Every structure is written in C-alpha cells, then in structure tokens.
Amino acid sequence: MPKILIVGGGYAGFYTAWKLEKWLRAGEAEVTMVDPLPYMTYQPFLPEVAAGSIEGRHAAVAHRRHLKKTTVVTAKVTHIDHATKTATITPPIGDPYEFVYDVVVVTAGAVSRTFPIPGVADQAIGLKTIEEAVAIRDRVLTNFDKAALLPAGPERDRLLTFVVIGGGFAGIEVFAELRSFASSLLKSYPQIGFDDTHFHLIEAMGRIMPEVSLPTSLWVIKHLDERGAQIHLNTQLTSAVDGKIELSTGESFETDLIVWTAGVMANPAIVRHTDLPIEDRGRLQVRPDLRVGTEDEIIADAWGAGDITAVPDLSGGGVGGFCVPNAQHAVRQGKLLAKNIVAVLRGETPKEYLHKNLGAVAGLGVGSGVFQSGKIAIKGLPAWFAHRGYHGLAMPSWERKLRVVWGWVNNFFLGRDIVSLAAVQNPRATFVEFASRPKPGAEAAAPAKGPTTGAAAGKSPATTSAPSGTVPAVKAAARPARLPHKTAEKSAAAK
Structure with a gap:
C-alpha cells in the first residue's frame, strides 16, 4: 500500500487529507500528515480574532477531530530528500527520524516576510497565527487598562497608539477591525476619549488593497479617515527601535503595538532543505496540474499546493502569471490535489487547476465592509454581511461553522468579550x-x-x-x- 506524506496541515494540506479520506478506497493508500501545530488556522478570521469578534479557538480546526483515517504527526519536517523518498521528521521531544514515503505532498504554507528595518524583529508582531491574533487583542485591552490610570502625556499616547505595516487585505482588515474594537471599548473606559486613540497604517505603495478597483480603495481610505484612522501612502518605515516609529516622510511617534502584514514568503524551513526544484522567488516549482516540475519535466510522485508553491494561474489574473498566496486558492488547490493524487494512483490523467477570481470581500469592523467583483462594488453594511456570510460558509466542517456563527450571535446580544488574558503568556x-x-x-x-x-x-x-x-x-x-x-x-x- 503506497504511503502518502503530506508536509503541512494548513489550508491545502488539511483539505488534501480531508478529501483523500473521502475519495480513497479502503486499503488504496496510507496517508500521514505532519505539521508542528495540531490544528489548521482559518486565517481570514484572524483580524476578527484580534478585535475580539471571534474566539481564538473557533478560528482553528483540530486535525485529530476531523481527520479520522489520516495518521497525524505533530512535529516538523526538517528535510525532504526526494531522490531517496525520505523525509526527516523532528518531533518536539526525542531525536529526529527518517520517514520513507512513496508520494510526497508539500503544502507547508508561508510565513511573514520582513525586511532588516531596525527594531522590527524586536518590536513587531505578525498576523499569521492564532497566537499572534490573540496576543494583539490582549495587548490592546491591557494598554487600555494601563492608559486609564495615567494622566494625559507621552506615555499615555504611546499606549494608545496602534500601528499596522502593510496595506494589503490582511493589513486593512486588521487595521479597521482594531479601530472598531478600540471605539467599542470607550464606553467601558470613561477616562479615555475617542481623540486619545491613534491609528496609523504605513504603506510603501501609492495605493491599498490592489485586489479591488482604485475608486473602491479610495473609498476605504476616506471611510477609515472619517473613523479616525490615518493611512500613510508612499511611506516607508525606516526604524522602530524601542517602539519609536520613524517614517521616510520625516514623521515620528511612539507606539506599544506594531502589527506587521507587509508580505509573506514560502516556508523557508522546507524550501531551503529539499532537493525538489525551487523557482527564482523561493517557491516550490509546480505545474498547473499541481505536480512538482516544469512544463517540460515532471518530478514523479511529488505534489505541491498553497502558499509555498508557484502554481501557474491559467485564468490570467495572477501576479507574474502565478496564483496569489491566499486562502481562496489554497482551499481549491487542496481539493483538486486530492482528486489528482487519486487519479494518478488509478492510472488516470490529473486535471489542471483553473480558478477565476469571482471577487474580493473584506470586513472593515462591525457593520462595515467592502466587496468587489469586476466593476461591481458594494460598500458598508451589505458588504459586511457578504463578508460574514462567505467566510461563515467557507469555514471547514459544520462543527466549526456553528461555533463561529454562535459567537457572532452572542456578540450581537451581549457585546464583545473584553477580558484580557495576557497573563497566560506567563502563567x-x-x-x-x-x-x-x-x-x-x-x-x-x-x-x-x-x-x-x-x-x-x-x-x-x-x-x-x-x-x-x-x-x-x-x-x-x-x-x-x-x-x-x-x-x-x-x-x-x-x-
């Protein structure tokens, strides 16, 4: 019985394993999935987790609860030698060991991509994991607690100044959600006024949210400005040492929270430790049918999908001819990947991945959102309902859907939970x-x-x-x- 090794349990890896359980016949293959985390993170919900609109655990899907036929290994894959079809698995306790496979599926995702800007590595926090989103939420709440005890002055301003780096979808969503979160907290902190809170988003390019039209992106900027959140375009962060923000425009201010969302890169723990082909931008080279290789060469028994790969975008809408690294592609690639693996095992021809982006939707805080599909743009409350409806349905498994939706219903009647659990970091x-x-x-x-x-x-x-x-x-x-x-x-x- 062939052994299938799935490296990574994020969107693409989880959906590949989930669908293989559905489509493989009994005894047709043995599937093992390796990931250092015991759950899949539904990343589109991270901005709402950071803003207290969704409980952190509800945005995660437990591997062992939903993968009944897959062997789940909570460890790291630290090397893939496809020439000998072996992978080195490093568990959190014990010595590394070799795992021999017949088919390898690389879906190890991406990590935050940063630049050598002074202070960023020491002061900033990313938005790729549940833990990061929860820490952001707790930091906002803790800073409000501290600021409420201080008189007006530099230290109070520092605690109530929040900075997001990067104006893509993730950056704009978490920026707008945090602005909404802070506004909702004011009624619980009478010592703090609306004008005491300061929000800055730093974007190096001349526009935000390239997935939507220019008029729509300008509306988002105006909308956030009216809500007291400032967006700095054509501006670069030059230093963040000790929380002191210095910008290329000469502006400077201090903050206690820097959220970094300015790009991602393929998981270096995998792409730097494998003999599989890697393209110029550091991603696994994958064909349209999701087999590793090029148009002229196929690497047998090796597959890839998700953010770690360079999958050709046959719809013509991708950046540089490749699918952009987002959840929409990763989920669909994972489903097709499972079908294609089964097809090849049965001597059939795999299908090519083709998905034309039907639109983009973003939440901008409770009651506000934006939706873009072609030339059609919807803004405000209707777009917010579309955002929650789409992602509520896209969340894998009914068990997770119900938890998320039930949390939204609770918040509607009871308001957001504003308990900070920052002490859990030092229990x-x-x-x-x-x-x-x-x-x-x-x-x-x-x-x-x-x-x-x-x-x-x-x-x-x-x-x-x-x-x-x-x-x-x-x-x-x-x-x-x-x-x-x-x-x-x-x-x-x-x-």
Missing part, C-alpha cells in the same frame, strides 16, 4: 510570587545531615514533589519573604 508568575521556599539556613545545613532527598533534606513537601526541571526556576526566583512596600513593587515590575 506561573502568580504561583512563583507566593510559593513557599526553603530558608537559606536550611539549604546550607542539608548536606551536613547526610540525607539528600525528601523531608530529611530540609525541603518542603512542595519542593520535594516538584518536577526536577522546575527546581532551578524556583531557586532563581527566591528572595526574602518580606520587603518594604515600594521595594516589592519594583521587584514585581522587574519580573
């Missing part, structure tokens, strides 16, 4: 702060008594039962039991 902080520790004298006397384990060594039961890996962290946090009030505050702040 042991409170425990460590109040945990009992052995007195310095008891620790020094322990070796002289002979026994070195348990209560005989002078250790408390909590210390004795703790996993060995946690002991150094506990000792590092040790300090005198009582401190003057001001000193204790400084110590907590230092943590």
Whole structure:
C-alpha cells in the first residue's frame, strides 16, 4: 500500500487529507500528515480574532477531530530528500527520524516576510497565527487598562497608539477591525476619549488593497479617515527601535503595538532543505496540474499546493502569471490535489487547476465592509454581511461553522468579550510570587545531615514533589519573604 506524506496541515494540506479520506478506497493508500501545530488556522478570521469578534479557538480546526483515517504527526519536517523518498521528521521531544514515503505532498504554507528595518524583529508582531491574533487583542485591552490610570502625556499616547505595516487585505482588515474594537471599548473606559486613540497604517505603495478597483480603495481610505484612522501612502518605515516609529516622510511617534502584514514568503524551513526544484522567488516549482516540475519535466510522485508553491494561474489574473498566496486558492488547490493524487494512483490523467477570481470581500469592523467583483462594488453594511456570510460558509466542517456563527450571535446580544488574558503568556508568575521556599539556613545545613532527598533534606513537601526541571526556576526566583512596600513593587515590575 503506497504511503502518502503530506508536509503541512494548513489550508491545502488539511483539505488534501480531508478529501483523500473521502475519495480513497479502503486499503488504496496510507496517508500521514505532519505539521508542528495540531490544528489548521482559518486565517481570514484572524483580524476578527484580534478585535475580539471571534474566539481564538473557533478560528482553528483540530486535525485529530476531523481527520479520522489520516495518521497525524505533530512535529516538523526538517528535510525532504526526494531522490531517496525520505523525509526527516523532528518531533518536539526525542531525536529526529527518517520517514520513507512513496508520494510526497508539500503544502507547508508561508510565513511573514520582513525586511532588516531596525527594531522590527524586536518590536513587531505578525498576523499569521492564532497566537499572534490573540496576543494583539490582549495587548490592546491591557494598554487600555494601563492608559486609564495615567494622566494625559507621552506615555499615555504611546499606549494608545496602534500601528499596522502593510496595506494589503490582511493589513486593512486588521487595521479597521482594531479601530472598531478600540471605539467599542470607550464606553467601558470613561477616562479615555475617542481623540486619545491613534491609528496609523504605513504603506510603501501609492495605493491599498490592489485586489479591488482604485475608486473602491479610495473609498476605504476616506471611510477609515472619517473613523479616525490615518493611512500613510508612499511611506516607508525606516526604524522602530524601542517602539519609536520613524517614517521616510520625516514623521515620528511612539507606539506599544506594531502589527506587521507587509508580505509573506514560502516556508523557508522546507524550501531551503529539499532537493525538489525551487523557482527564482523561493517557491516550490509546480505545474498547473499541481505536480512538482516544469512544463517540460515532471518530478514523479511529488505534489505541491498553497502558499509555498508557484502554481501557474491559467485564468490570467495572477501576479507574474502565478496564483496569489491566499486562502481562496489554497482551499481549491487542496481539493483538486486530492482528486489528482487519486487519479494518478488509478492510472488516470490529473486535471489542471483553473480558478477565476469571482471577487474580493473584506470586513472593515462591525457593520462595515467592502466587496468587489469586476466593476461591481458594494460598500458598508451589505458588504459586511457578504463578508460574514462567505467566510461563515467557507469555514471547514459544520462543527466549526456553528461555533463561529454562535459567537457572532452572542456578540450581537451581549457585546464583545473584553477580558484580557495576557497573563497566560506567563502563567506561573502568580504561583512563583507566593510559593513557599526553603530558608537559606536550611539549604546550607542539608548536606551536613547526610540525607539528600525528601523531608530529611530540609525541603518542603512542595519542593520535594516538584518536577526536577522546575527546581532551578524556583531557586532563581527566591528572595526574602518580606520587603518594604515600594521595594516589592519594583521587584514585581522587574519580573
């Protein structure tokens, strides 16, 4: 029975495995999917997750819940040697091992593409994962909490200034959603006024949202400007050191949140560690039928789809002749990929991928959106309904659809949930702060008594039962039991 290895569990990988389970006959092939995350992220929902309109977990699809016949491996593929048909799998615990396959499907997606701008790597956050979107949401809420306690001044302005880099669909959507989110928070923070919040989007090109017409993009700029959000066109970020934004126009201001959405690149962990052909822009070279190779050469038993690949766009609408890296293409390519793999296994001819873009739809915050199809443009509330309707239906599985739609219904009646869970990034902080520790004298006397384990060594039961890996962290946090009030505050702040 041939072994099919799917590298990546995002859109294309998940849909390939999902449809292979449907179309493969019993015993026809054995499918294994490897991804470092145990879920697929529905990325069009990330702006709404960042704005608190969708619960983060509801925008993710658990692999093991929906792939019943596929062997799911939560690990990384760190090398693909197609000449020997082996892949190196590196698990989070244990040593890497070799996996021998008969057919490989590369769908490892893309990551944020950045530039060597000072401060970006240290200060900015991307918008490619659920974790990033949730962290953005929590940062906004936490900054409102902090700013509400401060008088007007530079520090307050810094906390209430939010910056997005990149004016594509993802950038505009998260920018508009965050503006909507901040406006909705004002009723809960009477100390903060609308004019106290500042939103800046930085775009190096002369326009935003190239997927829509120029008049539509100009309407979006005007619409956001009326809502108190400023878009800087033909402007480049030159520095973001310590949160101080410096622009090519000479403008400068400080911020505590920089969201980077200025492009993506094929997953370097795969394309830099394989003998499969890579094209000039660093993507896996794929034919229109999704087999790896060129018009003149086919790499047998190798397939690819999604953002990591350069798939020719036969509709003529792609940038540079290739399909743009978005969810619309990845989902459809994954479905066709499964059909084509089954066809080749049965000695049939695979079909070429052809999808003509029927339009683009974007949410611009609760109650506002934009839709473009050819020369037809819909703006405002009708487009917002179209956006939610389309993506609500596109979310894979009825289980996920119901969770998302039910969350929207709850928000309509109850409003957005504004609880910040920023502390989850350091969940042991409170425990460590109040945990009992052995007195310095008891620790020094322990070796002289002979026994070195348990209560005989002078250790408390909590210390004795703790996993060995946690002991150094506990000792590092040790300090005198009582401190003057001001000193204790400084110590907590230092943590």
